[in-house]
Amino acid sequence: MRRWLLWLPLCAFGVIVAVVAWGLYRPADRTVYSRLVGQPLPDFTLAPMVQGKPGVSSADFRQGTPRLLNVFASWCVPCIAEAPHLMTLKAAGVPIDAVAINDKPDAVTRFLRRNGDPYARIGDDRHSRLQLALGSSGVPETFVIDARGRIVKQHVGDIRAEDVPILLQTLAAAK
């Protein structure tokens, strides 16, 4: 056997280690993105969450204007952080509907009183069924739905000040 061949196993091992080390130290983006982006919104009808505000159904999103669908919960801390930015979007004339995940009417009413109420409708998704159907992995998440009821963008995590203009652009393009 040739001498240099004997070093081959070490080289192969070196390659494996390099791959593994890179996998270990790379900045990991473990965000779960929905496969439904670009697809029509699944059919659903959710009962109203709070008194005096209607529930949400998929039919509401095919009325010719793009809308935001915000997935939130009263028990979620980042949802409090994004509340002012949702109010900014509302002030800019964006219609926003919401799905409250795993929540109670009293708690949601209190949350809205404290943090402001940007929502046109709020649906009750007590067992996260719609959330799972949307391919959403947590709260808060915001979906941009175009005029024909298709999901054009999924925003994972809370909306920050710098996200507001991007969302407005996407909405304008989704008409």
Added chain:
Amino acid sequence: MTAEFGLAALWLAAALAVLQCALATLGLARGRAEAFGAVRAAAVVQGALVAAAMAALIACFLASDMSVALVATNSHSMKPWLYKLAGAWGNHEGSMLLWVTILGLAGGAVARFERRLAERTLMATLGAQAAIALGFYAFLLFASNPFARLDPAPADGAGLNPLLQDPGLAFHPPTLYAGYVGLSVAFSFAVGALVTRDVGPVFARAMRPWVLIAWTFLTLGITAGSYWAYYELGWGGWWFWDPVENASLMPWLAATALLHSVSVLATRDGLRAWTVMLAVVAFSMSMLGTFLVRSGILTSVHAFAVDPARGSFILALLVLYIGAALVLFALRIGTVRQGTPFDPLSREGSLVANNLLLTVILGIVLIGTFYPIVAAAFGTQLSVGPPFFDSTAGPVALLLVAVMAAGPLMRWRREDGEALLQRMTWPIAATLAAGAGVFVLAGPIRPLPLAGIALAAGLAVASLAPLARRNLRRAPLFLYGMVVAHLGIAVSLAGMAASTAFTRETLAAVGAGEPVRVAGYSVTLDGVRPVIGDNWTALEARLSVLDDDGARFVLRPQVRYFTDPVTSTNESAIATLAGGQLYTVLGAMGEDGRWQLRLWWKPFVTLIWLGGALIALGGILSLVGHVLRERRQRRPVASEVPA
């Protein structure tokens, strides 16, 4: 106090490992034979000390001592005692301690019982073993102390992941670790033999029992793990090509290859360099497996705590040990004399083919497992799943089965092709008959399962052939070991192929009293009621099953809700019947009050695990057979001729 005692024992064991390693190095470098006795003693005491540390940790768990951080985060005083016990290794720190405990005990056993190897080689082996143990002691003591205290102690613990609250957990990790560690002993032997250039039949016979032990435990661990995933996850599958499953499969493949090449080295003094290489590869695969599981770099159903720091530590150990061994290999193996030559068509030749095919499968699994990381480096997110593994590893595995059928029927050194063909008449006939039979009875099915069933029949006949025309009472035990293990592969393969080809699945939303049909069974939901267990509550469905022959029985699948921590699991209900298993899973209730039911009919699926058990039994028979023969041969009047 118990925790402090355990920590002290662990430190002492680490100190002894330093001593053992240093003494072995000095003894070898200076040629001092008197160091040898001390190295042996150090290995035995080190094993006892680390076992004491493990016992201390188990005591803490059994006593639910919540002032120990590990107990508080992984146990709960209300858990049944078996899960308190299993909780001791159902977490990162505890499992690493278990790892090093088995390592220490194995090192002690080598030091105490190994009498065949030359002293210098054994000293180098024990030195290598201590060096490995030292890395893990450092890991435990500096990066993951299992005995750390909590002050103030919490009132109660956080509980154990409910998926892990299963009798399977009590045995699954210790079994796999015993396998991994057995391979570390083989690795140490290989390093020892490289250091003293002493690669030969004696070395192979010393190493063989450890390889057999490791391989048997890995087989048991994989079989049990597969069954656990089958009934606990509620997905109806028995192998998912999940990275962590692959992590246990890769060492098994390497160990299987090693097991066969070590036999060639022991009996025929061939395949010297290759055997040493395989010993190194097999241990690297178990280290890589440990790394994969502990670092969490690949997404998996086995959601362990992910911690890059720990991953880095194991990676560093991996580089150190395997890198050093491969450098030693490259420098030394050229100076090891070549073994006895042989003809390509011979028992040795078939074993080489077996080794090459196993290595190819190992390569496929390795590439498939790590490819997502490589792809991510080029900016693509992907996962590699069953379609890849089935279509690549499957055909190679079937080829391997064909070689496996022929191999044991060949002679050593040189085989006559015509004579072999004559001996293969019955196996070939069985293969063709089974293939044709399935085709006639079941109609056209996919080629891979069809070939699987046909080859399983051929292999079953071929595996029994070495016993034909032999006096069954005088045939050596290790021959029975081989026969049983190969038969086990045939049985398991038949189960895999048949259940893949003929599984029937039904998914339905049903109200009470509505029957659903799957295969020849009519399943009716009688109702759903709440039940309360030790530390969970559940919704339990009562399913009445009526088969076409009029027999009735009841199955009760559950959805369990755990409170500490809050999780739910699907407890499948499985009926094992003559021709297979009826597998039922209860899903969620829909808006309209109907329940989701998932039903599978899985014909012959039990054969998979029955085969696994047979394979392990073969390993045990072979181990006992070889050990008994060695003992007989050590007596002065040994007269047995090698088979």
